[in-house]
Amino acid sequence: MKLSKGWFIIGSIAIFLVIFFSITYSKDNTETPKPELKFRKDGTFKIVQFADSQDGPDIDIRTINLMNKILDFEKPDLVLLTGDNVDDSSKSSKEVKKSIDNIAEPMERRRIPWAVIFGNHDDEHGKMSKEEMMNIYTSYPNNISQSGFTTSDRVGNYNILIKASETNIPVFNIYMLDSGKYDYKTKEYEWINYKQIDWYKHTTEAIQQKYNRTIPALMFFHIPIPEFKIVWENGQAVGFKNEEISSPKFNSGLFEALVDTKDVKGIFVGHDHLNDFVGELNGIKLGYSRSIGYGTYGDDSFSRGARVFFIKESDPSKFETWMRLASDFHN
Numbered sequence: 026m027k028l029s030k031g032w033f034i035i036g037s038i039a040i041f042l043v044i045f046f047s048i049t050y051s052k053d054n055t056e057t058p059k060p061e062l063k064f065r066k067d068g069t070f071k072i073v074q075f076a077d078s079q080d081g082p083d084i085d086i087r088t089i090n091l092m093n094k095i096l097d098f099e100k101p102d103l104v105l106l107t108g109d110n111v112d113d114s115s116k117s118s119k120e121v122k123k124s125i126d127n128i129a130e131p132m133e134r135r136r137i138p139w140a141v142i143f144g145n146h147d148d149e150h151g152k153m154s155k156e157e158m159m160n161i162y163t164s165y166p167n168n169i170s171q172s173g174f175t176t177s178d179r180v181g182n183y184n185i186l187i188k189a190s191e192t193n194i195p196v197f198n199i200y201m202l203d204s205g206k207y208d209y210k211t212k213e214y215e216w217i218n219y220k221q222i223d224w225y226k227h228t229t230e231a232i233q234q235k236y237n238r239t240i241p242a243l244m245f246f247h248i249p250i251p252e253f254k255i256v257w258e259n260g261q262a263v264g265f266k267n268e269e270i271s272s273p274k275f276n277s278g279l280f281e282a283l284v285d286t287k288d289v290k291g292i293f294v295g296h297d298h299l300n301d302f303v304g305e306l307n308g309i310k311l312g313y314s315r316s317i318g319y320g321t322y323g324d325d326s327f328s329r330g331a332r333v334f335f336i337k338e339s340d341p342s343k344f345e346t347w348m349r350l351a352s353d354f355h356n
């Protein structure tokens with residue numbers, strides 16, 4: 026009796042320990058890894074850029090319907106939301122979460138990796154900071170955003186490496202930057218600041234050293250830089266300019282840094298809903314995506330849409346890009 030009671034206690038302790046450690050262990054491993062980005066087996070990679078969905082907890086359903094149609098038609102490998110993803114209409118943090126849930130759903134349902142940057146309107150509701158919103162975005166299983174390099178007012182400066190189809194070597198890169206907002210004191214748009222430009226230079230240098238070569242890249246942020254005006258005035262740009270180019274007056278030198286470093290082949294923004302032109306300056310393409318959002322300003326005769334990028338592993342420095350519009354779909 027005594028012996029079996031002793032064994033019973035030891036046995037119970039052993040079982041308890043096994044359960045305890047297996048729970049602890051499995052807890053550490055329940056966090057599913059984020060999706061890895063690779064070129065497809067056929068050596069191609071497709072990106073969809075959704076600009077300025079700019080809506081709140083009761084989103085205009087036409088925005089979601091168009092996102093769904095474009096994703097089903099283009100079947101991208103990555104989706105980028107380039108700022109002014111939500112507007113100022115949320116009255117509580119719960120409503121901010123709802124606003125983000127709305128625009129997350131089309132990608133999450135299809136398990137398409139997606140990433141975001143902030144625009145000038147994203148935190149104007151004042152109910153959540155950019156850091157708090159970034160935590161919501163990154164909580165979705167397929168969202169690969171990062172707070173990355175942050176300064177006091179810029180959150181979400183990071184890069185995304187895309188690996189070759191057959192190896193684990195990255196062959197393409199994407200830079201995401203927070204271009205700030207409207208400064209109500211000076212009545213001017215803010216610019217990409219020197220800390221961000223510094224971060225970009227260091228990141229590029231580190232990548233170059235690690236992989237022993239320059240990896241071609243695209244760069245995305247929300248507010249166009251002053252060079253967008255030069256590109257339009259040169260008269261070579263293709264696409265529409267139906268409103269003013271709302272870039273900051275101050276040129277902080279980002280473009281010069283990119284020309285110098287030579288890895289970024291294209292800069293793409295949103296912000297001006299009715300512009301979608303693409304031009305080229307010093308070997309770098311500068312372009313817009315017109316807006317996807319129906320709940321914000323627009324023009325009913327100017328179809329909403331998204332910009333698409335098609336990259337080939339065999340020559341990733343060159344990329345094709347086009348707009349996919351609501352008017353392309355017949356229902």
Ligand SMILES: [Zn+2]
Nearest residue numbers: 109144145296
């Ligand atoms: Zn904007």
